[in-house]
Amino acid sequence: MSTKKIFGQELIDQAEQYVSNLNGNAIAHLKDNRTQGLAYLKENGFPGPKAEEYKFTRLTKAISGKFDFATPIAQGDLPMDKIADIKKRHAGANILFFINGVYNAEQSEIVSTAEELRIDSLADRADAHELIAENSDPFQAQNNVYVNSGVVIEVPKNKKVAQPVLCYYISVDNGVNYGFVKNIYLANESSQADFVHFHFSEGNAKTFVNETKNYLVKANANVKLYKVQEESENAVYVGNTNVYQEKDSVFSSFVFTFDGEVVRNNLNIRVDGQGCESNMYGLYLAKGKTHIDNHTLVDHIQPNCNSNELYKGIIADQAKGVFNGKIFVRQAAQKTNAFQSNGNILLSDNATIHTKPQLEIWADDVKCSHGCTTGQLDEEAIFYLRARGIDKDKAKSMILLANAGEVIEHIGLGWLKMEIADKVMERLQVD
Known part of the structure; x- marks a missing residue:
């Protein structure tokens, strides 16, 4: 009888030890999420060489050996010059700082009123466990195990956030090499907001960031998410962005990736209401030995919805790019219009791109197409x-x-x- 090989066993043991050492010093209403995340890891492990979803992105560095974990940064160790420059350039905007994954309320500046924009810690939201995504990916499960901080950013019903919400995720090289981020964005009925996420490293920080962001877009809400990634050449990043759309909502995602040793972006959109629109745009510029991987999934559950996807890549030197985009149309999702396009330009003979556009359609009255181009x-x-x-x-x-x-x-x-x-x-x- 064959025995299933579990990859990343040392990390799993470390996660189990972490849970047993909590002794109640954790967010109580997230206990079930933590327990379920650990159970998923023990059953499935981390992606090994034959894992189809990580076929072209090996994360050996991330799943071998033990790691130190992020701790709050002392005030004297904050990149104050950088923070001051950001505040000056974006005066009048809502600015939130997350240093090594931890929200820094003292340095953040919120210009919107509480009637427009509400920010709570996960610890203060008894409903937080209901807003956290299921364990569908090993790194998401690991994130659920270690979640003990984070925020819920909420836009109330019928409110429009006049100023964009800028979230700066800064990795500071203080010897820490593993950080977890979990934030939840809740756009209530008929609300509207623009979120801009900037990810970068101070210096040449050697970091591994495991990030999960959940977007709940209620009926008739309109949310735009912009993500700009400029990590160091020693930074490994795995991010899961999970989006849940209700009827007549609009969600638009823009991902711009410029740097990082290994970057893996998972964007999962669940379209669970009629009349929804989902837009996905991506641009990745890879050079040196950078490895950039974008995985997207649009799950059309209800009828009469539209999705549009356009990702472009420019790959130079010995860099590698990966694009895997899947459109899934369920039987009930009649009258779906779904379009996907991926185009790549290779600037050297050593540059590599792996692209896999996919359509899985179970409805018969739809308009769907996908395509990819690769060349010089x-x-x-x-x-x-x-x-x-x-x-x-x-x-x-x-x-x-x-x-x-x-x-x-x-x-x-x-x-x-x-x-x-x-x-x-x-x-x-x-x-």
Whole structure:
């Protein structure tokens, strides 16, 4: 009789020891989430070499050996110059700081009134356990085991948050190499908000970040999520973003990934109401030995809904990109319109992309399509620009910028659109 091999056993043992050592010093109403997360890990383990969902993204560094875990950063160790600069650049916005995964209320600035925007700790929300996603991924299960902090950011019914909510996730190199983040975003009926998440490392921090964010988008609510990732070359990041949409709601996701040793973004959208719209945009620029993996899933449960997905990648040097996007249309989800596109440009012979667009359709009255393109720069386009006096390097950069612009143009915040365009132009060396 064969015995199932469990990968990451040392991490599982460490998680079990962590739970047994809590002795009640934890958020009581999250006990069931913790217990279920540990049970999932003990049953399934972490992804090994044959794990289909992690086939092209090996996380050996993350699942081998023991790790130290994040602790609150002392006031004197905070990157105060960086924090001051952020506050100056975004004066008048809601700014939340999470240092090594821990919310820093003292440095955060909230300009919206409590009637517009409510922020609670998970410990103060007795209903928090109801807002946490099920264990469908080993890293999400691990996150549930260690959850003992985090916030619930709530927009009340019929309210619009006039100013964007900026969340800065800063990794500080203080010897800690494993951090957990769990935040919940609740947009009540007919509410509206823009959330902008910035992820970056101070210095060349050696970190592993395990992050789960849950978005509950109630009926007729409209939420936009922007995610900008600029981690260090030694940073490993695995993030699960779980979205639950009710009827007539709109959720739009924008993911821009520029740096990190290994970055894995899981975006899971559950469309459980009629008349919903789901938009997903992604742009990843990988260079050096960076590895960027985007996995998306749209689960169409109810009829008369639309989803649109566009991800673009530019891969240079020895970098690797992965895109796996799945559209799942259930039998009851008639009149679904779902479209997915992934395009990649490889700038060197050593650059790699693995792309897998998927459709699984059980309804017969739908309009669905998917497609992907992978190739090098268009030589005819380069020739056209050079014939007009533009040198070769500049011509290449202009073509790449135009390609990236197909995603950037959908950004709804003007200042952020300019900021992302500037980052892309700097990376592509466009004047």
